[in-house]
Amino acid sequence: MTKNDPIYKTDALIAQDIDAYLEAHQHKTMLRFITCGSVDDGKSTLIGRLLYDSKMIFEDQLAALEADSKRVGTQGQEIDFALLVDGLAAEREQGITIDVAYRFFATEKRKFIVADTPGHEQYTRNMVTGASTADLAVILIDARKGVLTQTRRHSYLVHLLGIRNIVLAVNKMDLVGYDHSVFDEIVAEYRAFAQSIGIAEFTPIPISGFKGDNITGPSANTPWYDGPSLLPHLEAVEVDGTADQERPFRMPVQWVNRPNLDFRGFAGLIASGTVRPGDSVRVLPSGKTSKIARIVSLEGDRDIAVAGESVTLTLRDEIDCSRGQVIVAAQEPLEVADQFEATIVWMDENELLPGRAYWLKIGTQTVSATVAQPKYEVNVNTQEHLATKTLDLNAIGVANITTDREIPFASYAENRDLGGFILIDKLTNQTAAAGMINFALRRAQNIHWQATDIGREHHANMKHQKPAVLWLTGLSGSGKSTVANIVEKKLARMNRHTFLLDGDNVRHGLNKDLGFTEADRVENIRRVGEVAKLMTDAGLIVITAFISPFRAEREMVRSMMQPGEFIEIFIDTPLEVAEARDVKGLYAKARSGQLKNFTGIDSPYEAPETPEIRIDTTTMDAEEAADLIIARLIP
Incomplete structure (x- = not known):
């Protein structure tokens, strides 16, 4: 034995080890990703395999998993990895995913939050929920079935929601004898579709979630494949966080912090850009200007804050600023408008009623809004624009939206936080739709209220x-x-x-x-x-x-x-x-x-x-x- 063995370690040394581990873990980068595809493509099994191979399962969980696998009667498989993720009783009974299941795991290089999203068309709205915060999408295809309708639907939604890192995981290669030609045919078919909807690049990987091929390392069963394995690729893929920092400064105000008469700060998550004390800023939609006095965080005052960080800002001047307003760089303000064209994914069992007032929540602000009759509905398989008067469950369409007041915004392509919104039914308080602002209508900028002398x-x-x-x-x-x-x-x-x-x-x-x-x-x-x-x-x-x-x-x-x-x-x-x-x-x-x-x-x-x-x-x-x-x- 040596003095480095645990038995000789003092409490102080153990505490140092724990602190060092936590410090290293805290500074790992985070990747949020989703798995999506058609029914029974193996999404839950893949995530279960990742959790298992990354040693993120406790012994009691493993024992329970083995017992559940035997009870469910998995075909000769000792462990049914899908059961790690399929948490609802209805999911286990039907052998499908219904709700979005989020799981956390980590490797030596990175932390991950993965969303297992449903494959059934009727649960497309759940898939949109999981994709809304993801940096990467793993689109699974059953090697026996090839590219299906849901593959196209989910790929379209992934691209629509701004996810640019895409992995095409051709799963169940063991069931087609690891046939190289099958893999190439699927990749070629998917590439043709992907290019038609604007997906320029993706990473195809032949895998088997059941056998573990090309999950954590190269598989001997696919000697013809020389690309990355899935987990190493997830560890290495670059998340474009620096781009957000290079954009103009924007911070939606989430809370006005007023603990006493001597302090008035505006707390929020910085959506883009960088801010420093002394920077000139503008509060929208009022347009009032001031300068940053302090940047306050839990660790104390800071000299700089960047996109993705939550801070409290104080201003040099006493100007009106409240929850829902946006603090921006004074010389690079956001647009402000009350009429927009937006792409809408309808998520309610009840159809869209054009002209009905819904709550529109964008950033930290909630306003009343009405949706005009859609300009068209998108056929996700053919990209055809279909005439329609409304939108039904899971339909995707483009329509004009009018809010009851002017709001600051960015196009969704420019900033997800300031261009993405949800519509809420005022009576049921249920989320009716998710939407992405394309642009402000020109007439919203050109038409102004004309004041009259006789009121x-x-x-x-x-x-x-x-x-x-x-x-x-x-x-x-x-x-x-x-x-x-x-x-x-x-x-x-x-x-x-x-x-x-x-x-x-x-x-x-x-x-x-x-x-x-x-x-x-x-x-x-x-x-x-x-x-x-x-x-x-x-x-x-x-x-x-x-x-x-x-x-x-x-x-x-x-x-x-x-x-x-x-x-x-x-x-x-x-x-x-x-x-x-x-x-x-x-x-x-x-x-x-x-x-x-x-x-x-x-x-x-x-x-x-x-x-x-x-x-x-x-x-x-x-x-x-x-x-x-x-x-x-x-x-």
Whole structure:
């Protein structure tokens, strides 16, 4: 024995060894990568093999894995490596990956975070989630099957999401006898497709996740292959982090740190560039300028900070800056706009409804946004642009987006953090889509709000009234138009200036080009909302009678108005009562199938949850309802 043996080591020496190990581990570079491809191409098995070969499995995990492998009944295989990654019960039962599984492992040279993404088309949205933060993609192909539809779909998405380091792992080479010609044919077919979608380079590797061929080192079974093995390639591939540092400085503000009156700092992750004390910066979208006073981190003040680091910046001047705004280099500011063209990957079970308001989260900012009818949908197999009015689950399309305020941004090609966004359904709070900004629309930069000398307050004062929108909603036949008409007559007798917008009347003119699909209903209400807003600017009391079946659109109109001006009135009539009236014969046609998308029959009605006024028509007549509304409007 020597004094270097563990038995002779003191606590201090052991502590030094641990510190040295942690120090070396801390400064290793990190590579985030995904595995993707079609169903049963061996993605989970490959990741399990990497974890196993990199000694990232504890003995108790290994014992449990061996027991699970025997229970599942893997075909003669002692260990089913896929079980290391397939964590959901449903995944193990079906032998497929459903959710995105993230795993961490490390070698002597590098740390890794790998995302195992699903192969089924119905889980494409999960694949997009895993790819959104990846630096490299391992696209697997079953050597027996060749290039499949999902291979093309995932390759297209990988390229679309900005991943430029691609490994084409031709898996299960053991099942084709390690045939060199099979490998060459697959690589040639994939190269032709890759070039058609703009993938200039990729690294093809013949592997067997089952046998371990060309995973950690060269395999004797492929003497004809002289390229890199998979793990050494992952250890050596260069991640283009320096490019982010060479770009102009940008930092979205995540948090305003104000522990006391003597300190006010702006914390965030630097998206690109380099910053030093004394640098001139600009806060967007306000455009206010200042200089960096300090760069504060956990280790203390710093002389420099670069892309990828989280820091707190203090400014020399007391200027307005809050969460969601972006601090940028003063001489190289970001664009600011409220209209964009974007590529959208739809991720919701419910289709896109053009004109509906969604939350758009970009960087650290969340704004309200509407999506126009898509310009086209992309066929990922042929790259053909298909005409469409909406986007369904997993569809990829290009559309214009309008936000309710100007936001600073970069194109996704320039910066993922400042060009990538998600759309969130306002009602369910579920992620509806992921998107990538292509560019700002030119009209967004050329069209400006024209200030006028006579404003809405002057218009209202001339009429001696407070503007308002009385929004009557309810089923067809509930009595909305009857009540609205009585309300307007009573207000006219009180010398109030009003205008009645009725659903049927509007469809004869302004909205005569719209049908009754969900998308058309959304656009119908959006247009009515814009008209109502203009009328309140003119000082009018606007009375509307629309079914307006969706809560999201009623809330969208509410958000257009000044606080307190939108009064939602639910004409609460049971379906059976409204149908019994059937003054226009619409319910009878809907029941017989002659009238499609009719609210209450084959199209939903989302009743208001907290309306300002609820009219129960089973206990109140139209005159009483009108009096109740006027009493709420004019106390």
